[in-house]
Amino acid sequence: MKLTIFAATGGIGRQILEQAIDAGHDVTAVVRNPQKLPAALSRQVRVVTADLAAANPATLRSAVEGADAVLSGLGPRSNSEAGVATRGTRAIAAAMKATGARRIIVVSAAPIGTVPSPARPNPPKHDPGDGFIMQHLLSPLTKAALRKHYADLAQMEDILRDSNLDWTAVRPPRLTDKPLTGTYRLAHGQNLRHGIFISRADVAHYMFRAIKQPETIKQTIGIAS
Ligand SMILES: NC(=O)c1ccc[n+]([C@@H]2O[C@H](COP(=O)([O-])OP(=O)(O)OC[C@H]3O[C@@H](n4cnc5c(N)ncnc54)[C@H](OP(=O)(O)O)[C@@H]3O)[C@@H](O)[C@H]2O)c1
DSSP states (O other), X not given: OEEEEESTTSHHHHHHHHHHHHTXXXXXXXXXXXXXXXXXXHTTSEEEEOOTTSOOXXXXXXXXXXXXXXXXXXXXXXGGGTTHHHHHHHHHHHHHHHHTOOEEEEEOOGGGGGSOOSSOSSOOSSOTTOOHHIIIIIHHHHHHHTHHHHHHHHHHHXXXXXXXXXXXXXXXXXXXXXXXXXXOEEEETSOOTTOOEEEHHHHHHHHHHHHTOGGGTTEEEEEEO
């Protein structure tokens, strides 16, 4: 497939990139700092440089033109960068609409189903997949600590819902750097009971599978080991 990978220097992004190269796909990697890509990887892909906080629309259009799918691991590296998932995804969606690319899979986060956003000001109080401890202890704690980050991801999902693209937002819980297993649990539109961890490698693995799953279009997908 012809794939465009955004944030290919991030934890999940790098996993997407490596798995895409291993599978022999035709890859465009969009990064803000190409020096973070090892030469052995950048030699095998087309590299496009773009800061997604203020991206040039023409650069993004050229990056997504003709893509069978766009995979994004974009997210704020710190609270001060919160907003980049919204701004960047809005710019990516505009480039896709302009060029006719349709399929996009992004990384969101497990608590986002219960985070208010401009388009969903009154989301459910609890995710139906969360158990007692997640609902009453872990989720409130992480939502307090990562308030701005989660508000950014919730608004990113709003943009996708409003986009008319064939989008899927994958909502992982805590990410780890454990190796790829290819074995994980999935749930449409909700989190997974006792779903506390998932490796970045497995999230990337699932994002490839989702490309070919029409039932995940316009859906959020819970994933956990
Ligand atoms: N950490 C967790 O446990 C957890 C749990 C659930 C969901 N999530 C979500 O999953 C996302 C991906 O996780 P991760 O571990 O792969 O994150 P990460 O390693 O922090 O990667 C974030 C990526 O976004 C890129 N980025 C940030 N601002 C950018 C900008 N202005 N222009 C272009 N690229 C930009 C970064 O580029 P650089 O490499 O240049 O910095 C990096 O490639 C997180 O951002 C978060 O929203 C995280």
